Amino acid sequence: MNPFKKNNNWLLCQPELTDDIEAAWFEQSHWLNQGRLLGANSGRGSAWIIKSEHGKWVLRHYFRGGLYAKVSRDKYLWTGVNNCRAFKEFQLLSKLQTWQLPAPNPVAARVNHHGLFYRNDLIMAQIMHQxxxxxxxxxxxxxxxxxxxxxxxxxxxxxxxxxxxxxxxxxxxxxxxxxxxxxxxxxxxxxxxxxxxxxxxxxxxxxxxxxxxxxxxxxxxxxxxxxxxxxxxxxx
Ligand SMILES: Nc1ncnc2c1ncn2[C@@H]1O[C@H](COP(=O)(O)OP(=O)(O)O)[C@@H](O)[C@H]1O
Ligand SMILES: [Mg+2]
Incomplete structure (x- = not known):
């Protein structure tokens, strides 16, 4: 699986979703407008549960922690598409799936690139848990x-x-x-x-x-x- 470019966005997803994927999937408002946003699931307000047509997903926006957060909440320095956090996590989670380790199944990821910086998001299958x-x-x-x-x-x-x-x-x-x-x-x-x-x-x-x-x-x-x-x- 390789990221592909659509306008300012780089997208990566499971092969069966290639024809359906839209940058809008990574916006909370998209799901809210369709009544498909089920709630937030994070202290930092970065993870959202979504009822998609393909099953329940968790959408997570990457926010900076530590000192850098004061400089920018969610902008990361661009050093090439394959170094983006969401893509790296997607690839790692894919590998964990092939090893059948109990970790989230990655669905899709988006990197929004502007000049020196990028913002990014990851969608994964929700893990039902008590x-x-x-x-x-x-x-x-x-x-x-x-x-x-x-x-x-x-x-x-x-x-x-x-x-x-x-x-x-x-x-x-x-x-x-x-x-x-x-x-x-x-x-x-x-x-x-x-x-x-x-x-x-x-x-x-x-x-x-x-x-x-x-x-x-x-x-x-x-x-x-x-x-x-x-x-x-x-x-x-
Ligand atoms: N795949 C998942 N299935 C179910 N719940 C999840 C999943 N990923 C995240 N969550 C929920 O969202 C919370 C925040 O997600 P997490 O990936 O830990 O991001 P962060 O800690 O950076 O906010 C988790 O503590 C968990 O409750
Ligand atoms: Mg966490």
């Missing part, structure tokens, strides 16, 4: 099985060399017996190595402690240990 891991850990009832499954799922990605650049508890979606990881912006395929894999685990730990307001060394110790043990056991 709750995020972030929501789960604030509840009274905790189940070791759930924590183990999160650890195992992370190991499946790590075994393929998938580095998640922001593995926090809100990027882990839970169902009864399945865990999905989402939000692969800036993710990479690397040679498996404990150093970077541990960084992912440390990032998750900080977020678990922050969200739950509990320590993984104290109150949460049995659960955190279950997660990390299972992660280690499933690393190949």
């Amino acid at each position: 709750q995020t891991f972030g929501q789960y850990i604030t509840k009274k009832e905790q189940d070791l099985t759930t924590w183990r499954l999160v650890g195992k799922t992370i190991a499946l990605f790590h075994n393929k060399g998938v580095f998640h650049s922001d593995l926090n508890a809100n990027n882990v979606l839970l169902n009864e017996d399945q865990v999905h990881l989402i939000d692969f912006d800036k993710g990479q395929i690397k040679t498996p190595n404990t150093h970077w894999q541990l960084k992912n685990i440390q990032r998750l730990k900080r977020s678990v402690e922050k969200i739950s307001q509990q320590s993984c060394q104290k109150e949460l110790k049995p659960y955190w240990d279950a997660l990390t043990t299972s992660w280690q056991q499933h690393l190949t």
